[in-house]
Amino acid sequence: MMDKLFILSLIGILMVSGVVAKMVYTDLDILEKLENFDIPEDDDDDTKLFDLPSFTSRSSGKNLVNVDTFGAAGDGVSDDTQAFVSAWNKACGMPKSVLLVPQGRTYLVNATKFNGPCETKLVIQIDGKIVAPDEPSNWDPKFQRIWLEFSKLKGVVFQGNGVIDGSGSKWWAASCKKNKSNPCKSAPTALTIESSSGVKVTGLTIQNSQQMNFIIARSNSVRVSNVMVSSPGDSPNTDGIHITGSTNVVLQDCKIGTGDDCVSIVNASSNIKMKKIYCGPGHGISIGSLGNNNSTGIVTNVVLDTAFLKETTNGLRIKTYQGGSGYVQDVRFTNVQMQDVSNPILIDQFYCDNPTSCQNQTSAVKISQIMYRNITGTTKSEKAIKFACSDSVPCSHIVLNNVNLEGRDGQVEAYCNSAEGFG
Ligand SMILES: *[C@@H]1O[C@H](CO)[C@@H](O)[C@H](O)[C@H]1NC(C)=O
Ligand SMILES: *[C@@H]1O[C@H](CO)[C@@H](O)[C@H](O)[C@H]1NC(C)=O
Ligand SMILES: *[C@@H]1O[C@H](CO)[C@@H](O)[C@H](O)[C@H]1NC(C)=O
Ligand SMILES: *[C@@H]1O[C@H](CO)[C@@H](O)[C@H](O)[C@H]1NC(C)=O
Ligand SMILES: *[C@@H]1O[C@H](CO)[C@@H](O)[C@H](O)[C@H]1NC(C)=O
Ligand SMILES: *[C@@H]1O[C@H](CO)[C@@H](O)[C@H](O)[C@H]1NC(C)=O
Ligand SMILES: *[C@@H]1O[C@H](CO)[C@@H](O)[C@H](O)[C@H]1NC(C)=O
Numbered sequence: 096m097m098d099k100l101f102i103l104s105l106i107g108i109l110m111v112s113g114v115v116a117k118m119v120y121t122d123l124d125i126l127e128k129l130e131n132f133d134i135p136e137d138d139d140d141d142t143k144l145f146d147l148p149s150f151t152s153r154s155s156g157k158n159l160v161n162v163d164t165f166g167a168a169g170d171g172v173s174d175d176t177q178a179f180v181s182a183w184n185k186a187c188g189m190p191k192s193v194l195l196v197p198q199g200r201t202y203l204v205n206a207t208k209f210n211g212p213c214e215t216k217l218v219i220q221i222d223g224k225i226v227a228p229d230e231p232s233n234w235d236p237k238f239q240r241i242w243l244e245f246s247k248l249k250g251v252v253f254q255g256n257g258v259i260d261g262s263g264s265k266w267w268a269a270s271c272k273k274n275k276s277n278p279c280k281s282a283p284t285a286l287t288i289e290s291s292s293g294v295k296v297t298g299l300t301i302q303n304s305q306q307m308n309f310i311i312a313r314s315n316s317v318r319v320s321n322v323m324v325s326s327p328g329d330s331p332n333t334d335g336i337h338i339t340g341s342t343n344v345v346l347q348d349c350k351i352g353t354g355d356d357c358v359s360i361v362n363a364s365s366n367i368k369m370k371k372i373y374c375g376p377g378h379g380i381s382i383g384s385l386g387n388n389n390s391t392g393i394v395t396n397v398v399l400d401t402a403f404l405k406e407t408t409n410g411l412r413i414k415t416y417q418g419g420s421g422y423v424q425d426v427r428f429t430n431v432q433m434q435d436v437s438n439p440i441l442i443d444q445f446y447c448d449n450p451t452s453c454q455n456q457t458s459a460v461k462i463s464q465i466m467y468r469n470i471t472g473t474t475k476s477e478k479a480i481k482f483a484c485s486d487s488v489p490c491s492h493i494v495l496n497n498v499n500l501e502g503r504d505g506q507v508e509a510y511c512n513s514a515e516g517f518g
Contacts (some may be wrong), residue, residue, distance in 0.1 A: 128425065128464070133368075133398065157218070160186040161195045162202065169200030171226060176205040187213035196257055198222035206238035206283060211247035211291070219245075221257030221299055227285070229262035231269055231305075240281050242305065246289035253296040261285040261304035263330060267354075271450070272331035279450060282306035282332070292316050300325065306332050308353065313340040320347040328376030330354035335377065338364050347371060356381040357407070362421070365395040375405030379436070381412045382426065384446050386419015386460040393421040401430045404472075410439035411467065414446035415460035417453055417485070422461040433472030439500050440467055442493075442514070444485040459485035465516075466494040474500045479507040482514035489513040 160182050163169060167178035179202070186192035192214070196202060200223040227242050228234070242261055245251075261283070271279040285304035288294055292315040301308045302325040309324060311317050324335040335351035338344055340363040350373040351357040357374035359381045360367055374380060380399060385392025392415065404410050411428045433439050442462055447453035462484065479500035484490035493516030500507060 130427075130466075156191060158186075158189050158192045159195055160189075160192050161197060163197060163200075167202055169197070169202050169223065171201035171203055171224075173203065174205065175202040176207060179204050180207060180209075183209045186217060186219075187211060190214040191216045193218045193220050196221045196223045196225060196255070198255075198257065200224070201226055203228060204243070206235050206242050207244070208238075208241070209243070209245045211245070211251075212249055213251065215250060217248070217251045219251065219253045221253065221255040221259070224258040224260060226260045227262045227283070227305070229265055231266050231282070234283070238283065240283055240306075241287050242283040242285050244284075244287040244289055246287075246291065248288070248291040248294055250293040251291070251295075253294070254298050256298055256300075258300045258302060259285050260302050261308070263303045263305040263326065263333070266305040267327075267330045267333075270331040284308070284310045284337075286310070287312060288314055288317060290314060294318070295320075297321050299323075302326060303330075304333050307334040307337045307355075309335065310337045310339065311341050311344055314344075315341065316343045317341065318345045318347070319349060320345075322346075322349045324349070324351040324353055324357075326353040328352070328354055334359045335374075337361070338367060340364060342366050344368070345370070349373070351377060353377045356412075357404075359383070360394055360397060361385060362390070362392045362394065365393075365397075367394075367397045369397075369399045370401055372399065372402040373405075374402065375407050377407050379404060379407045379409035379412050379438075381409070381414060382423055383412070383414035383460075384416060384448065385414070385421065385423065386416040387449070388416075389418045389420075389458070391421040392419055392423075392460050394423045395425050397426045399428045399431065403432050403434075404436050404439075405434045406436070408437050409441055410436045411470070412438065412441040412443065413462055413465070414441075414443045415462070416446055417444070418456040418458050419460045420458055422463065423465070424461075425464045427466045427468070428470065429466075429468045431470045431472075433470070433474065433500065435473055435475050437475040438478070438481060439472070439474045439476075440470065440480045440498070442482045442484060442490055444488070444490070445483055457487045459488035461488050463491040465490070465492070466496070467498055467518075468494075468496045470498045470500065472500060474502055474507055477502065477506075477508055478510045480509035480511075482509075482511045484513040486513050489515060491515050494518055
């Protein structure tokens with residue numbers, strides 16, 4: 096009912112502005128599509144979550160694999176890497192295992208790849224704290240980009256109230272973003288889920304990562320809920336949750352505070368749903384960057400429904416480089432509240448985060464069918480809405496509905512280059 100009214104009111108607007116009838120039909124088709132596409136949320140029954148008491152009792156039918164049994168010291172000082180690897184091999188190789196990282200203890204673990212495939216119904220129960228060695232110069236160069244990586248998993252649950260802590264402060268200080276005389280090098284990601292499907296992550300806290308906090312890469316059907324990500328607002332490139340090459344990903348009830356994007360969604364990702372997201376501090380919720388170094392970037396079907404952004408440097412952002420190709424299509428941002436956000440609504444097709452400046456080019460990632468609906472709150476920038484679109488590849492079908500952003504002094508403006516749409 097509400098949707099129909101909304102569409103009707105838009106017809107009204109389009110009629111008044113004298114848009115030809117043919118155009119109304121295509122816009123309405125697009126509107127309906129934007130309104131209706133959805134990604135199912137937490138389906139409660141397919142993977143049952145287990146409480147500690149139920150699986151430790153013998154009757155649960157679970158095989159408990161405790162890292163302590165494999166010699167982990169859990170004192171935060173001794174190297175527990177080998178114990179984790181041994182426990183992983185045991186748990187992975189046995190059906191219905193629960194790999195337990197017990198609470199109240201701290202485990203120092205080096206960069207490690209935990210590879211699947213595993214036997215069925217593996218649960219990784221993290222109740223304690225896992226910390227990374229804090230010295231970049233001792234980091235195994237084989238693992239430049241990862242700390243804890245889990246790959247080739249199918250139907251695995253990560254859960255618990257535990258903490259994954261990247262001990263990143265020395266990495267941040269060594270970043271070229273912090274000091275221009277430092278070389279620009281990549282740093283590890285605290286938690287990576289790679290080439291997996293049917294993965295659930297719930298309850299965990301991921302913090303102080305060396306670089307990105309949590310990456311979901313080349314995976315299908317991943318559900319992340321009640322996860323907290325926390326890194327300082329000035330820690331460089333510490334994206335909260337980064338989604339690349341992945342489909343059917345749901346992020347729900349996540350609280351993210353970090354030094355880069357709270358969520359970033361990049362190439363070859365589609366059917367991404369974010370629901371009830373808190374973001375701040377950070378650089379906002381981003382699609383991109385895409386198209387760097389003349390590359391192809393494709394992101395489709397993204398929904399953000401219900402978010403609160405506080406004091407972030409951007410709000411809802413789509414960022415692409417000049418010279419790229421591919422497209423961003425079918426995105427709906429709805430029910431977002433902002434407080435003291437800079438650049439609340441931003442499409443930037445001139446994005447450049449390279450050490451050398453980026454030239455304007457004729458090719459660009461095409462951006463179309465983007466809806467902003469029920470976006471309210473306060474902006475720190477004069478330009479509450481900025482659509483900086485490429486001259487040769489304009490943005491099309493941008494829909495604004497019920498957007499109400501106020502500046503500190505009440506006055507805000509919108510900037511538009513090469514963008515077409517209605518609202
Ligand atoms: C962990 O890394 C340290 C160097 O920081 C190394 O001495 C140690 O052997 C590594 N532990 C394992 C189990 O690989
Ligand atoms: C940046 O790094 C250089 C070389 O390591 C050092 O001399 C300088 O003091 C650093 N600057 C800051 C602001 O930390
Ligand atoms: C983008 O994803 C496509 C499809 O997976 C892949 O072929 C292409 O190499 C990716 N581009 C970049 C820049 O990674
Ligand atoms: C990207 O393509 C443009 C136009 O063909 C070319 O001038 C530029 O050097 C290319 N950039 C890179 C990084 O390959
Ligand atoms: C850009 O792409 C070229 C060719 O694909 C590659 O050789 C070069 O390393 C890339 N540069 C960057 C900065 O990724
Ligand atoms: C608009 O979004 C806010 C959350 O940001 C929500 O509380 C409110 O109910 C929404 N309004 C409508 C009409 O959906
Ligand atoms: C690139 O194009 C945009 C839009 O026309 C323009 O505002 C900007 O100044 C150009 N940048 C450069 C480096 O030429």
